Ligand SMILES: Nc1ncnc2c1ncn2[C@@H]1O[C@H](COP(=O)(O)OP(=O)(O)OP(=O)(O)O)[C@@H](O)[C@H]1O
């Protein structure tokens with residue numbers, strides 16, 4: 001019988017390699033031609049003969065990356081699938097195209113048998129996607145999929161220690177870029193991804209971003225910085241032994257952009273939103289189950305916390321705790337501080353309210369809600385943002401804008417009211433003229449109301465009871481505190497006026 005190994009032994013090592021290299025190249029060529037023509041079993045038979053004779057002197061190494069490691073998915077396989085989509089060359093013959101209703105864009109991926117060449121640190125890496133029937137598990141229609149990664153043997157350590165981690169990292173980034181942010185709610189029954197039982201979801205198609213939000217620019221920037229710091233602080237939170245979570249309280253009058261800010265935060269971080277409706281929660285156990293079924297890198301939102309039914313103030317809570325494990329405020333706060341913190345990473349919780357003063361102080365103490373954000377009535381700067389959003393970038397130069405800014409500076413009008421007025425017509429002249437009229441009307445109403453209130457306060461004062469004056473004191477203190485929270489350009493004319501971040 002012919003012994004190829006003996007035949008192929010030349011005089012020097014370099015001659016061995018060059019003979020092998022040219023043979024290997026020829027084999028590669030033959031393989032790529034025959035892979036289209038011959039059945040896989042015959043190809044793998046030739047492969048095994050080739051590797052039997054030449055495997056021992058091979059200067060290439062092949063890493064097999066299977067789809068699953070036992071019952072768990074293989075993260076390297078998943079990452080390679082995502083990463084290689086960005087490496088498809090124009091010469092690739094067969095591609096697969098897919099798009100689920102959730103996805104915004106069509107994605108292309110390589111088909112079985114296709115190869116992709118990648119370069120990393122001057123290393124040439126050849127990927128091949130292989131599908132075969134799963135013989136071990138009864139064959140049938142079940143496919144067994146793996147990637148083969150071939151590269152020069154001398155780079156093995158660099159590939160394992162640097163290249164594969166790089167592929168994992170890039171895949172994570174690519175997934176983040178393509179991620180469609182979802183909003184989960186207990187009300188929504190439908191979930192395309194199967195859901196987790198407690199939550200249904202739809203895509204968050206809220207167009208709000210930090211660019212479109214009309215709010216104080218310093219406050220806006222400080223929120224962005226805060227979010228950036230939070231997501232980059234994995235190691236910090238670990239080091240100080242704190243749960244990696246952050247609580248925000250957004251407060252302010254209706255229509256000032258609290259919900260829009262939540263959407264902007266979710267769009268910015270690409271975090272899903274869980275809209276937690278407390279009226280669906282009947283006990284602390286319910287709350288535990290619902291919160292435990294939320295995922296990492298998400299925002300749990302509890303809107304209008306002051307109006308949420310069944311949340312009892314702390315005076316009543318013990319009574320409630322004992323009655324059939326009913327849902328209590330203390331249960332919720334303990335949950336935020338404890339269990340949820342210890343089992344989730346990168347969690348944000350946001351409460352919103354129109355009446356911060358009505359909230360239980362337990363919810364406001366430091367450590368519970370890390371950041372308090374005052375969403376204020378519209379400011380002249382906010383108006384300029386809205387005008388360019390709704391009427392185009394040049395519209396803020398319109399002659400009526402100055403008058404409108406002055407009016408806005410003298411009164412309380414929400415960004416929602418301005419936004420609604422700006423949508424009423426496409427013609428800037430018409431829209432801005434009507435807005436001026438609307439603002440003048442509203443200012444008049446506000447003036448009348450203020451006069452009426454002042455008159456009735458004066459009457460009460462004349463009836464003159466010292467006790468009543470004492471009662472008013474906390475209200476004034478509250479207003480002052482509102483001013484203290486304000487940063488940036490808020491001018492502070494009473495509650496809700498002027499943005500703030502604490
Ligand atoms: N600050 C803002 N910047 C840009 N648009 C805003 C802003 N505030 C309100 N709007 C517009 O008004 C609409 C309603 O605002 P949003 O729902 O965010 O207010 P809210 O503060 O959550 O009100 P509520 O207290 O009633 O829940 C938004 O969809 C948006 O079009």
Ligand SMILES: [Mg+2]
Nearest residue numbers: 258259260303
């Ligand atoms: Mg809202």
